[in-house]
Structure formats: structure tokens, C-alpha cells
Amino acid sequence: MQDNLTWWRGGVIYQIYPRSFMDANGDGIGDLPGITEKLDYVASLGVDGIWLSPFFTSPMKDFGYDVSDYRDVDPMFGTLADFKALLDRAHALGLKVIIDQVISHTADAHPWFEQSRQSRDNPKADWYVWADPRPDGTPPNNWLSIFGGPAWTFDSRRRQYYLHNFLSSQPDLNFHNPEVRQAQLDNMRFWLELGVDGFRLDTVNFYFHDPELRDNPPVPADADKTLGAPDSNPYTWQRHVYDLSRPENLDFLRDLRALMDAFPGTTTVGEIGDDEPLARMAEYTAGGDKLHMAYTFDLLNDPHSPAYIREVIERFQRLAGDAWPCWALSNHDVVRCATRWGSGEDPVAYSKVALAMLFSLRGSVCVYQGEELGLPEAEVPFAHLQDPYGKVLWPEFKGRDGCRTPMPWEPNQNAGFTAPGVDPWLPVDEHHLALAVSRQQNDSTSVLNATRRLLAFRAAHPALIDGDLTLVDVGSALLGFIRETADEKILCVFNLTGQVHETPLPMTANRALEGHGFSVDLDGDTLRLPAYQAAFYRLG
Numbered sequence: 001m002q003d004n005l006t007w008w009r010g011g012v013i014y015q016i017y018p019r020s021f022m023d024a025n026g027d028g029i030g031d032l033p034g035i036t037e038k039l040d041y042v043a044s045l046g047v048d049g050i051w052l053s054p055f056f057t058s059p060m061k062d063f064g065y066d067v068s069d070y071r072d073v074d075p076m077f078g079t080l081a082d083f084k085a086l087l088d089r090a091h092a093l094g095l096k097v098i099i100d101q102v103i104s105h106t107a108d109a110h111p112w113f114e115q116s117r118q119s120r121d122n123p124k125a126d127w128y129v130w131a132d133p134r135p136d137g138t139p140p141n142n143w144l145s146i147f148g149g150p151a152w153t154f155d156s157r158r159r160q161y162y163l164h165n166f167l168s169s170q171p172d173l174n175f176h177n178p179e180v181r182q183a184q185l186d187n188m189r190f191w192l193e194l195g196v197d198g199f200r201l202d203t204v205n206f207y208f209h210d211p212e213l214r215d216n217p218p219v220p221a222d223a224d225k226t227l228g229a230p231d232s233n234p235y236t237w238q239r240h241v242y243d244l245s246r247p248e249n250l251d252f253l254r255d256l257r258a259l260m261d262a263f264p265g266t267t268t269v270g271e272i273g274d275d276e277p278l279a280r281m282a283e284y285t286a287g288g289d290k291l292h293m294a295y296t297f298d299l300l301n302d303p304h305s306p307a308y309i310r311e312v313i314e315r316f317q318r319l320a321g322d323a324w325p326c327w328a329l330s331n332h333d334v335v336r337c338a339t340r341w342g343s344g345e346d347p348v349a350y351s352k353v354a355l356a357m358l359f360s361l362r363g364s365v366c367v368y369q370g371e372e373l374g375l376p377e378a379e380v381p382f383a384h385l386q387d388p389y390g391k392v393l394w395p396e397f398k399g400r401d402g403c404r405t406p407m408p409w410e411p412n413q414n415a416g417f418t419a420p421g422v423d424p425w426l427p428v429d430e431h432h433l434a435l436a437v438s439r440q441q442n443d444s445t446s447v448l449n450a451t452r453r454l455l456a457f458r459a460a461h462p463a464l465i466d467g468d469l470t471l472v473d474v475g476s477a478l479l480g481f482i483r484e485t486a487d488e489k490i491l492c493v494f495n496l497t498g499q500v501h502e503t504p505l506p507m508t509a510n511r512a513l514e515g516h517g518f519s520v521d522l523d524g525d526t527l528r529l530p531a532y533q534a535a536f537y538r539l540g
Helices: 033-038 039-043 079-091 113-118 180-192 249-261 277-288 306-320 349-361 388-393 445-461 462-466
Strands: 012-016 050-051 069-073 096-101 154-155 158-164 198-201 268-270 294-295 326-328 364-368 468-471 477-482 489-494 501-504 509-510 521-523 525-530 532-540
Touching: 012 039, 033 039, 033 079, 039 079, 039 445, 039 501, 069 079, 069 180, 079 096, 079 180, 096 180, 154 501, 198 468, 249 268, 277 294, 277 306, 294 326, 306 468, 349 364, 349 445, 349 477, 349 489, 349 532, 445 462, 462 477, 462 489, 489 525, 525 532
Parallel strands: 012 050, 012 364, 050 096, 096 198, 198 268, 268 294, 326 364
Antiparallel strands: 154 158, 468 477, 477 489, 489 532, 501 525, 509 532, 521 525
């Protein structure tokens, strides 16, 4: 693990979805004491820190991404004292703690919105995005909500529409108002003073909107649609020119960076869903005066051929300059990688080589809970569906519940997640029981122990943490690149398929590196990779 002010640069962050990680009080919902109980396990993986999805006071209509009090813990997760205990235990184990910040919108139950909607002239009247109807009573423009339908809801008290990019119960804050910007910076300062090590910033490019409320244009028939939403969602049919990624956002990110710089060693990672996500990632993380790092949905989407992954890396490097990415293959918003990319493949072997590839990319890394077990997407019947997004677009889009089911600790009815006889908030998928932590713990061939080996291997090679990356030609069926620092140069080649592939070595390899758990054959200058294997060779 890295232990310095730039620990995040090349760091590995383990994402925890609190509702589903561990239930300590037996009510069927995960909580902060449950996370604290399992931090030794997290530390045993060899990660540098954890990212906690929201645990703040909330009506839970979008499971915590609708905040009604930015400075307190929702009782379902525990108390502020429980969070402090978690923070202390994590730090004692050498783990940094990053928490979600959902500052682009609040819950409609937030006191700010409750006041704002009362009249057009109260002190919070301009804290949200309000607009008059068109003369025919329809919304002010054509903007759409990601969760379905118009991005506008009419409020009879003000006789105006308010903007919401997500649920109608998640009204958007007006970041053109300096009081709003300062209030959210103050809320983040609260957690920094408490001792957190950074923030994951939800929808970081959604903070500002076009004040003229101009209509978004349609996506041209031959153009790529927006990543981060299923193509069955009409939201992807627009070019999002005026409702997000506005130029004013850059100045706010600079103000945020100034706040973070007052707390040395802290970091930010932004979530970017955009028509041109890699360009936005580069823009938001370049120059050392905005975000420290960001992630996009380019590797959280369906395409996954070696050619596609190569193209994503190439595109980012063309745009990047000194920008810094944070790569992920799974998270709480997308189908798990073991299913999304690994369907039809050997589930154990594919998970291992996919993680090896992820841990070798230039950038920081997020690993989602259960990814280290090779968990596939869970099947959640409609009768048990909780996600409002899925309920709207079912059955073409089944929502996000399949990646949010309880973490399997034991191979029993409730997977060791909650007390016996208690129904968890989402059902445990029986296919996950055979992959439970206790089953994999002492199996040297398991995905869990492969993850530990790979993270130890990464930690032992500085070139894999902070080295430059140069793509190399190893044929269309393989992915290859060189990671390089002044003192170390490593050739990395990955076979993400179930077939054997060979490639001429692009340069002289001094020796094969060991400790990663993969096996390949080298016949003269020809590298032979069996199915789902990776090769690491020292060069120069």
C-alpha cells in the first residue's frame, strides 16, 4: 500500500455499497458497524482505500442518492459515532476512506427545497432550477430525465417547473447561485474536518445547466449514443449539450480543489457520464487544479474486445496530457463484469484475467464489492425489484438491483449477510453462495486469492502503479502494452478469450516476472498464451 500525500495516484480503491455489504443489527439492511466488522477482510485484499456509497440521511427513494441532510448518517446505517468508529478502524488498518458526495441535487425532503418551493421570493427561492411553463403549459424545454420522462416537474405553489435530471424527488440545485456553491463546499469541509480522505463525486459534470434553457439537439442517426444509460432509454437519443458539462463547471471544480488542497493527502474522483466522456475526464483532471481523477463508463459498458479496450486507451492518451484516470469494470450502477463481459466464458478464469488487465492499466483503480469473488450479476425477480430506474424501463432494462444484492460471506441461506430468518432488503442469489468468501478463502485457485496475488504483484512493481503506458501490437486477439518508469519496464500481454493465441514478442524480453499466478510459454521470440492467461516480462 502507498502511504503518502499522493497515495491515490495509482491507488486501488474498494467500493462498498453499504446497504449490501454486512448487516450488523439484523434488520436485513447493511450498516456502518457491519462495514467496520469486515474491514480486516478488505485490508487483506491489499487495497489502498475504500469508497463508501451514500449513507447520509435520506428518504431513500434512490437509496441514498437523494440526500436530505448532508452532515448526518441515516439511522438505517447507524450514527455519526458509528462512522467515526469506522474511520478510526480503517485508518488503523492503513486504509484511506473516500465517501460519496451527491451535491448536484438533493431530496425533495431537504429543508432547502421545502423552503424553495413555497414561493418565488423566499431566501431559498433561487437555490433550485425553476422555470416558467411554455404558453401551452408544457415544460420549458425538451430535456429528459435519465430515469425516464421529462426532466421537469410542475409545482402548483410556484406555478413553475423544477429541474431534475433523475427522479422527480431529486430536484437539481442551481449552481449558478454562489450561495449554493458555498453551502456545498461547507458541507464537504464538514467531512474533511472529521478526517475523511476524499470524495467520490456523483454526476460531477451535472452541476451547471444552460441558463437560457435551450433545447438539446437529437443524436444524429449514425452517431454513438451517450454511455452510462441503456439505449432503450430515450435519454440517449439527445446530445446533452445544454443540460450538463457546462463550461462554468470548471471554475467550481477549481474552488473545490482549493478546499481539498487545504487538507493535504485528500483526493477527489469524479463520475462522468457524457457524450464525450474521455474528453471530459481529461478536461476535468488536467492541470492539477481541478479533480485529482475521474472515471467514465467506457469500460463499464458492453463492448470489451481487445480492439475496443485498445481504442479506449488510445483515445484517452490522445486527450489526456497530464490528466489522471480511475478505471473500473464494475460498480453499483452497471451489470457486473463477470456477466457483462464474461458471459459464455469460463467464469473463474475470465474474472482473473480481467482483473489482471484492470490492475495493469495506467491510472487508479476501483474494485466493486464482490468483484474479487468473481460474482456474476444476480437475478432479481420483478416482485423483489427495488430500483426505481428498473421499474420504469422493465423488462428491456432490469435496473441496478442485480449488482447490489447482498455480499456472500457464507454459503448459507442469507449468505452470512444478515441474521438467520431475516429477509435481506434484496434477495441473495443462490448462484452466489458457492462463491462466498469463506468458500474461497482457503482455495489457492479462487478468484479471491488471485485478487490478493495480483494486488501484491502490482504493489511490488512501481511501473504498474505510476509508470507510463505504451500500447504494442500483439495481434487483434490479444491486448498488449508496456508500463515503464525510469527504473522498470514491463511488457504486459492479456488473452481475454477462451482460445490459445500466439504473438511474436515485440521486443527482447529479459525474463518472465513471477508472483501473478499466470502461465505462458515462450518459444524463441514467440509468446504463446493459453486461454485466459496473462504474461508479464521485464524489458531492457
